[in-house]
Amino acid sequence: MSDELDQILSEKDEIVPSSGFVQGVMDAVQREAAAPAPIPFPWKHALPGLAISAVAFISLLVVGIESFSSGTRTASVTPALPPSWVSIFGTSKVQDAGWIAVALVLSFVSIKISMHFAQRES
């Protein structure tokens, strides 16, 4: 039986490709070759933004960890916040305003940069 199985499965049950097969493949290949190359990600342009974001994120993290470890608690914070959040965001109002200003400036800069590149591309 095994020999029979081998025999059946080894038999060359071949099909012949249709006459237009090669032409079909070559048409697809020519289309592929004629298509414009994919636009690479603009790393050079994106790097400053990414670097600024990374610095901002790390700064926020460092400040958060510092204030958490120093155990500062302020009474002016809303009681709904959990204790760990209170330690991060419950610092003085001047510091809060500073962070808000930084966030706004970063948003503004990123929007300006995006618009600048968008105008240049068009």
Place this chain on the structure above:
Amino acid sequence: MSAVEDQADAEQVLAGETAAFEGIVRRWQRPIVNLAYRFCQDRGRAEEMAQEAFLRAYRSLSQWRKEAIFSTWLFALATRMFCSELRRVPARMVSLGDVAELRDQGAADGGLEDQDRERVVRRSVVALPARYREAIILFYFHEMDVAAAAQSLGLPEGTVKARLSRGRELLRSKLSTLLGAPAGEGTLVRRGVP
């Protein structure tokens, strides 16, 4: 000879002469279409799959390291594509349960014709779980050469042998009446296959 021609054509294509790819397609269309056909048992789909395999070969020609001969690389690429395509959209075929039904019907009618029997066997292969199906298709496509099948599948030879053995056990158990011997009888011993 074809290895030299393949290399020359590949170099021309990489140099920007797209038309040189036609030589590669002409030389390999038949084996690639037939390999696809073994996977899906459908002529139209086999040609579509083969066309996609050639297109992928064209796109990734620069990744061909000339340590392996071109045909080995092309078969490995096509095999990976056919396997994933068949896993994504399985071939329209009879299930192993239906095979048993066909087999019993054939027995009741006084036996199946040779052609029908072959068709049932081939469809039974397509109905096998993917890992066994792929090993069996590649093994017989490469004329019972385990090393070539393993190379196309990108698997160690031992793994391919184990899958072949288990796949054929499954086939034997489903086709025992059809092939005229009790299940489990006989073991394939060819080119080092258990």
